[in-house]
Amino acid sequence: MNTTEAPAKASPIPLEVAQARLFALADPMPREHVDMAGAIGRYLAEPLTARRTQPAAHLSAMDGYAVYDSDLAGPWRIIGESAAGHPYSGSLSAGEAVRISTGALLPDNAAAVIVQEDMARDGNALRLTGTAPSPQDRHVRRAGADFVDGREILPAGTRIGPAQIALAVSAGHKHLPVFRCPHVAIIDSGDELSADPETCERHQIPASNGAMLEAMVADLAVPVTRIGPVADTLEALLNAFEQAAHADVIVTSGGASVGDHDLIRPALAEWGATIDFWRIAIKPGKPLLVATRQRSQRRQVIVGLPGNPVSALVTGYHFLLPLLRALLGAARPLPLAVTTLLANELPPTGPRREFLRGIWNGERVETAKTQDSGALAALAASNVLIDRPANSALLAAGGAVRVYPLGNGGIA
Template sequence: MASWLDLAEAQAQLLALAPKMASEQVAVEGALGRVLAGNVNAARTQPPADLSAMDGYAIAGDGPWRIVGESRAGAPFGGALGPGEAVRISTGAHMPAGGESVLIQENAVRNGDRLSADATPEAGRHIRRQGFDYCKGDTLLGEGAVLGPGQIALAIAGGHATVPVAKRPKVAVLDSGDELASDPAHVRDDQIPASNGTMIAAMLTPLVGTVERIGPVADDMGAMANALGRASDCDILITSGGASVGDHDLVQDALREWGCEIAFWKVAIKPGKPLMVATREAEGRHQIVLGLPGNPVSSFVTAYLFALPLMRASMGIEAPLPSPQTRVAGEAFPAGGPRREFVRAISDGEKVVSAASQDSSALGSLAISNCLVEREPNAPEVAIGEPITVYSLQNGGFAGV
């Protein structure tokens, strides 16, 4: 195992090779999930003036007060208040000049144009001061931020119709193997349905928008060369299966013939040991090839730990790795082996138990799992009620949004 990389070292090496995407300007309304390629600074001040935070009356001085007008959202009162005067005001409306506080509707007693209350609210009460949220020129969102609904709303409120974002990498997913059947409804006894490519593409699509599917490709150097030719203009190629060194594992040889250099392979994790990373420089393009194992759960786990972070890093996200969380063991977890292990598991938000089967081909246990339990190399047994580290499978384990 001396030649195998540990997880952190392998992730660091891969992320250092990530292609750096150029930027483009896009409409804010269509920027959900995109990554900012530069800071977004406020083009306006919010609030632009002192505003009422409640429905009621803007007042000046002590009561009783004489009502001299109204200030509505979008239709401010045009004059100024003197001592003993008030205007009817609605939430979000401009405070009139001279207004000292807002007497809320529930505490007000009105009789014609006369207004009274048991007590005068203190100065500044129920007023949102000009610029309390942000002022023109303030940085609203930093480069590398992922645009979720709240970030999009902030950019629009800050006066922006468009924002600079990183272009999404062009990604292709290639699965290979003579045993793979492209039509899951017509599978011979010596075949299995080709599910890995679709699974990996489904994991990546929320990040990159579109994923080209190539395959399944037969274990044949000519077929592999043709398939790789289809990926010539991609930034990142993900392969599934065939990256090991068995008699019928042709991916590494095919990649070398395509012009790739193998950066590393074999990572000390379970499942997912036969992971491979290669680079290709061709026609002015820097390409990354990430070779995932063929066993479906191994393919899923390595895509989670490597492919998703690679996509995030290529678009400029500063912390692209999944975020660990702490849960309580709902059952005893046995001592671990020499490799770092990721156990399919089910968490109720507090306690976590392992899925029934941990075989790397068992998709049933993957489908019911909502997290991965991380077990350190040679980890001691974890008893019921003790803390344990998990990675959520929701949102790819990413806490960026």
């Protein structure tokens, strides 16, 4: 059962447990139908079925000649032509052939297509000089070979990209069913933050986390409201939450730990939010917080990320992005890991699962020069997170590790 204040001494929970609890808090978004341009990058809200058959009739897969004779021996007499979009209107009889182009309809009674390189033409006389196709329909695209009217062509939860757009249009669709995009509000908090990086004082740091998080969710095309930087006071935080009251997902950066100025938890409690869990057994990113606030129609989900930029990126990668994908209807909202080989030795790990910044060349991965949770230069140079389970032994160079591609503009 949720409480308004998670116990301060509660043990951090494992990553997968926290992700499952986060997904359970997300109310489904309403469905809508959008045109193809509006569907790009989103996920199907329901299975998509074909409204036509593709190909609708037998087509030629090559430039050549459509012939009647089942023995494919010839000779033949050319009686016409079938081009893409301009089919031959008659049918073939014994000893007859039609010049045919790739993608053109086969005439009635055509038995095969013989490629032009295997034929010799003299006027309208045609003879075989090469090898007849084997099997006989080798160069024929049969009706329905791609998909058939009424059959499912894409399952629910499929992400819609260029190939899916082409398939949907070819299957007779002008609009696609998707879930409405969740509105995201990103709140930067901290007295030390400067809104303008060009006028940052010595006692300040530029407010980079909000820009980073907005860039992280840009690929999902969700509407974003940026709020802050917000001062470390209850009044300022409550005002920021009110500004974000319209959002489906609120993301905070900083103030979720246990310091004297970490006021996100008490501010959420006063605002009427319920904290579901706090602190995750990962490094970096332990002080992650997840809460909800009930509204008239649907709950808001609040994800409180750590203030250190690397911690914010790691937890945003494993929690914010999967949450948004789940709300958008993704069949597999969690990031996918790949296995690769180490270029350098990795030391043993402690009681928390670690995500090290790494540079992967497609064959081997090496760790970034520093793993400090505030080191942005090392983060920007990295393109993967190296997954190290808790209490792992030393791992020698050449050992196998799992990595999560970041897609963050680091070295490819």
